[in-house]
Amino acid sequence: MRSLRAEDPDALGGHRLLARLGAGGMGVVYLARTEAGALVALKMIRAEHAADPSFRARFRREVRLATGLTGRWVVPVTAADAEAREPWLASTFVPGPSLAEAVDGHGPLPTHTVITLGRLLARALAEVHAAGLVHRDVKPGNVLLALDGPRLIDFGIAQDGGATALTAPDAVIGTPGYLSPEQTRTGGGDVGPASDVFSLGCVLAYAATGRRPFGTGDPAAVLYRTVHEEPDLGGLDRLLPPPVRAAVTDCLAKDPGHRPTAAGLHQRLEAAADAPAAPTGRGDWLTPGVLRLVAEGSARALDPPPRLAASTPPERSGTDTAHPPSRRRLLTVVGSAAAVLAASGTGAAVLLTREDSTAGGTPRTLPTHTIGLQLDLTGPQKTLGTTQERGARLAVTVHNTRADARFKLALKTFDYRGETARAQETARRLTADPAVLAVIGPTTAAAVRAAAPLYTDASMPLVLVSLAPETVGLPDPDLSTVCSITASEMSRRMPALDYLTRVRPTRRTAVIEDRAAGETSWDIAGELRESPPDEGTATVHSVAANENDFRPAVDTALAARAQAVVYTGTSPIRAALCARALAAVGFVGPRMGFEPVMRPAFLKEAGEAAEGWLFEAPYTDPAATGTKASKAFTAAYRERYGEPPGRWAAEAYDAVGLLAGTLDSLGTGTGIEPGEVAERLFRTTHDGVAKRIRFLQGTHFLELVNMNFLYQVTDGAFRFLGRHDLVRGRKG
Known part of the structure; x- marks a missing residue:
């Protein structure tokens, strides 16, 4: 608001x-x-x-x-x-959040909430269909959650049965991932009420599992899977009772004639509900986290911000807590948000011991708690793995030299060399070691996917330092002890929105969508188009994956009088081509990209055209941060390793600090089990060097506010500007 x-x-x-x-x-x-x-x-x-x-x-x-x-x-x-x-x-x-915001920010909904959601939305669709209408865009973003039940919104693409769609003949109307097979085949034209029922089935599966039943990725690939492949309903059998699971599965039948009607679905879900009456209006059908979102929305509506004077710039405070961003923009920030269940591990390398003294001066040996490191130290990610190992080792040293430490920490480090099979073998060794209470790593997504189930089966917490939750399929109820302590990919769009709204107000933004980056580029471009910086307008200019000439896209962007340009790709080389094309036409407005582009190859290939470019990154540069904690960390790191901290070093240091705080809360005994650590981890808050790590109350989801940072190319190097919401002034 x-x-x-x-x-x-x-x-x-x-x-x-x-x-x-x-x-x-x-x-x-x-x-x-x-x-x-x-x-x-x-x-x-x-x-x-x-x-x-x-x-x-x-x-x-x-x-x-x-x-x-x-x-x-x-x-x-x-x-x-x-x-x-x-x-x-x-x-x-309706002051409540959308279903998309609730699930992305707080995780899958409990069974009773899903059942209530399903039966009331089915009732809504039954009334819509009885009126002779078809909604045609039933999706999580079009469902609002209120105290007394859900609300179906946005009939902007609904049409009378038999009416002609007011779109191009081959246009697909609706949202890939929630479209019915017939809607996909016909471009949204000749569809009936059964299409809405299919979409509702997708919505309920998403609400229960946090995953789209036909996956994510390139829209064309999602549409293909919708038509030709069976839905991914993994975990649904454990989350919903058999009658409800069968009803949701029937909604997803490829043949419209095999799906229940909306009225029939309502009856089936009413019969399956323990208490089929409507919600009381007190929010008893919602989770505590979603209730907080409803309360916040209601409070803001009762106390709206005052109108700005003609000379006052639109809300420039990035730390305004009285009037936070609008619901959609908050979703971008937190969107998701969907980062995580915790985990554990083991390690074998560094053992630092120390004796303590009782009040009478008699030495006593402190108990030792072991943390495992599973990192790629000699393979393709060896630089990243080495940096994280150094940060973790330094954290152990600092802990073990504290006068008030109630236990010692030890590390056991295993190098999986970037090999998936070796990652599984390493996980088996770590989970079999009775000394290991938690694990940090791995450093590659493929290794996490291979090893994470082994850690969950052993009830061991596994803490991921540098991998966003989406890259490894989190949240996933089957990986209940795995967590990521880095920002979600969805939240990484916020720095661009914030900078171009608060620091360099931009009413006309051009988005260069590099289709070589697939879903990533498409998602970011869509978000910016829907919620442009400074509440202005955003135009999207696409470059084909096999096209290396960015000049046509740049020309059309500038023809639209763009004041800023955002590149949504992930390739440093292709980003350099975009930078050179912009430099060739003399564009000097803000130019922004995202962390995957922040590589030496971009600086080398772009040359002088790289100067002034801004980039989002989910990690800090402690050597440039300036806080007391970061200065102390940087000095200790330099003294020990002879160079400034590398990428993710501070975050690995904080991961050890988080686990140390968790272990400390469990007491000084030696009988602590990994499962206890995993359970307590999500109730532990740690103020680290890089950021504050805190999980939302009562959930396994990380609070992802203000966990993104801005860098700018200055004199041929990536220079740290700070946490994005604290950056001030005109920076390029």
């Missing part, structure tokens, strides 16, 4: 505008109040889109269809003006 700007109207159609809920290329969504005092979400479309006759016809249809829906679990349209120069519509304001 953000302040109204000077150019925003005071009122619209008898509604007093209170704040901005969000904005994008299509228009602005306001929080508004009716003359009777009711809160509404008012969507106003930009005039340039309304000037398109086909768009206005589609908007009229949206208003007509949505106004006719009156079911309790469908958000009603309360007023609209489809003929205004900037057409608008108002609907009841």
Whole structure:
């Protein structure tokens, strides 16, 4: 929720505008109040889109269809003006988060919540279908979670049964991953109510497992799997009772005729529910984490931020806790957010011993707790593995020299050489060692996928330092002792949004989508287009995977009067091509990319064109941070290893600190088991050198706020600017 700007109207159609809920290329969504005092979400479309006759016809249809829906679990349209120069519509304001925000930020929903969600959404769809309508875009982002139950929103692409779609003949309407097979084949044209039931089945599977049943990746690949492959419902048999699991599975039948109707699905889920009555309105159907999101949304709605004066820049404080970002932008920050269950391991290399003295001066030997390191020290990731080992060793040394330490730490280090088979063998050795209580590593995603099940089977916590949760399939109920302490990939878009909103306000952003990066590039481009920096507009300009000439994309971007450019690819070489193309036309506005590009190859290939580029990264540079803790760490690291800390060294140091704090909370005894460490780990907070590590209360999910950093190319090197929300001034 953000302040109204000077150019925003005071009122619209008898509604007093209170704040901005969000904005994008299509228009602005306001929080508004009716003359009777009711809160509404008012969507106003930009005039340039309304000037398109086909768009206005589609908007009229949206208003007509949505106004006719009156079911309790469908958000009603309360007023609209489809003929205004900037057409608008108002609907009841729901302060709760979307299902996507809830699952990405707090993990899969418990069984009773999934059942309640399913039966009430099925009831909503039954009423929609009884009215002769098809929603056609049932997805987690179009489901809001309120205290008294879910709400189905956004009928912008719904249409009368038999109506002609107001889109290009081959356009796919809807969201890949939630589209039905028939919707995929026809481009969204000739589909019926059964298509919505299929989409609801995908939504319920996602709510229960945290995973899309047809996976992620390139949209075309997702659509292919939807049509030709069976859904991935792994773990669903353990999470839902048989009648509910069967109902969800039936929804995902390829043949529309084999799916239940929405009304039939509602009846089946009602019969399976222990208490099929509607929620009480007290939020008893929601988890504590989601309840907090509802409370925060309600509080912000009751105390909206004041309107900005004409000379006041739009909300520039990155640490404003009274009025945090809008719900969609918070999803980008936290989105996901979906980082993790904890883990354990073993190690064998460094054993530092020390004797302590009792009050009477009699020496006593402190108990020793062993942490394992499973790292690639001689293979393709040896530089990363060595840096992490050094950070962990230094943490052990510091702990063991503390006067108040109640136990000693030991490390057992195993080099899996970057080989998957060896990673499994190493995990077997670590889990078989009775001295090992937890493990840090591995350093490659393939090794984690191979070894993690062994750690979970042994109830051992496995802490991942440098791998984002999504890269190893987290969250996963089958890997209940595995956690990542780094930022999720979704949150890595936030620095670009923050910088181009707060530090260098940018109303027109060009996104260079490098299709060689596949899903990663496509996802980032979509997020920026939907939620542009500074609530302006973002245009996306694609470069084919087999194309090395970035000049056409750059030319079209600048023709759209771009003030900033964001490159969404992952290749340092291709990023350099983009940088050189921008330099060739003299573009000097902000140019931004993401951590995978931060390699020497980018600096070498781009040359002078690299100067000024900004990059997000999920790790800090303690030598440049300037805090007391980082200065002490850097000095100790330099003294021991003769050079400044490398990438992820501070994060590995903090991983040991997190485990030491967990062990300390379990007492000084020698009978601690790995399972106890795994359970206590998620209730431990550690203020580290790189960041604060804290799991959301009552969950296995890491609190991912402010865990991203900004770097800038200066004099041919990547220079650390700081935590993204603390960066100030004009930086290039």
